[in-house]
Amino acid sequence: MQQLGYFNRSLATLIYLMLIIFTFSFFIFNLWLFYKSKVGLKYLKVSTITSTLVLIFAYPFLSYDLFNYMFDAKIILNYHANPYTHRPLDFPQDDWLRFMRWVHRYSPYGPFWLGMSIIPAFLGFGKFMLNFLTFKIFIGIFHLINSYLIFKILGKIKPSYQLFGTAFYALNPTLLIEGVANAHNDVVLASFMLGSVYFLSLNKKILTFVLLIFGSLIKYIPILIIGWFFREAISGKKDIERYIKWSVVTMIVFTYVFSSFKVSVPFISAGATQVQFQPWYLFWTIPLVALLYRVPLLAIATALCFGASLRYLPFLYYGDWSHSGTVWFMQIVLFLPLTLIAFSVLIKKLPFFRK
Numbered sequence: 001m002q003q004l005g006y007f008n009r010s011l012a013t014l015i016y017l018m019l020i021i022f023t024f025s026f027f028i029f030n031l032w033l034f035y036k037s038k039v040g041l042k043y044l045k046v047s048t049i050t051s052t053l054v055l056i057f058a059y060p061f062l063s064y065d066l067f068n069y070m071f072d073a074k075i076i077l078n079y080h081a082n083p084y085t086h087r088p089l090d091f092p093q094d095d096w097l098r099f100m101r102w103v104h105r106y107s108p109y110g111p112f113w114l115g116m117s118i119i120p121a122f123l124g125f126g127k128f129m130l131n132f133l134t135f136k137i138f139i140g141i142f143h144l145i146n147s148y149l150i151f152k153i154l155g156k157i158k159p160s161y162q163l164f165g166t167a168f169y170a171l172n173p174t175l176l177i178e179g180v181a182n183a184h185n186d187v188v189l190a191s192f193m194l195g196s197v198y199f200l201s202l203n204k205k206i207l208t209f210v211l212l213i214f215g216s217l218i219k220y221i222p223i224l225i226i227g228w229f230f231r232e233a234i235s236g237k238k239d240i241e242r243y244i245k246w247s248v249v250t251m252i253v254f255t256y257v258f259s260s261f262k263v264s265v266p267f268i269s270a271g272a273t274q275v276q277f278q279p280w281y282l283f284w285t286i287p288l289v290a291l292l293y294r295v296p297l298l299a300i301a302t303a304l305c306f307g308a309s310l311r312y313l314p315f316l317y318y319g320d321w322s323h324s325g326t327v328w329f330m331q332i333v334l335f336l337p338l339t340l341i342a343f344s345v346l347i348k349k350l351p352f353f354r355k
Contacts, residue, residue, distance in 0.1 A: 073121030
């Protein structure tokens, strides 16, 4: 695999492209099966659990973040130091550094995430491969939790859409790659955002508030929708769909701003310097979109996920992001499928085409 990935990049890129096309084709076919009620809950359970189990053992070939999570926890457990004041580079004798890329940064994650990461690190007993597996299992479990939460929420607000909406999240190739294979902690963040919706639907406002606060201590993002929670808490009429809609709008606006401008954020020394969209940012929005039971909206979201996965093609082909035209290519593959699907949805809504 190293020979393929490092020394035959054109073939590796072609294989990745074909896999993305195949998995999204199969994903759309699966959604059609659920839409037509040709498959049921058992199929959804088996396919979700099987996909998660397989990808738990997949190497995170598109991201180094998992190794940062592992090393941050190691700084706490093994070196008894603070990841906010000590970098991986401060421990040059550690052989885990050879798996990492961002060895010069302090931990950019909230204190609750660092606390959570101690669990898989403790179960890893200081062994690299065991740590790798415990972290992959730990994060993969949250993908299953998210699928369950979406299923339960839709069972309350739109039972007829329950299987379709859950499948849209649980079997989405981009979310499986970023959440389970690459093991980004944004899948954990999504659990707290979905949990806030679930407990608000049960009218358990204190638990909703607690989840939003603790989610913000993983990454600050859930704090952005806490105003919509207060609106529902104060309002005499509970409206879960309104809470979801405004949360989605907020996340879309924030994702655009964060991906386009330098934004100073908590937990990161000297503010954020990353100014481009990353596929795992979709965990801030897509799980909530799955709750809105709007087929045109889901079609647009699917196109966005497809384009997001194609953004890795220049990296796979060249081995870095520095070549000329890379930024333009990533913008085109992200927005072209999105634009085409959005345009087709708009056309179908025009009166002329409905006759």
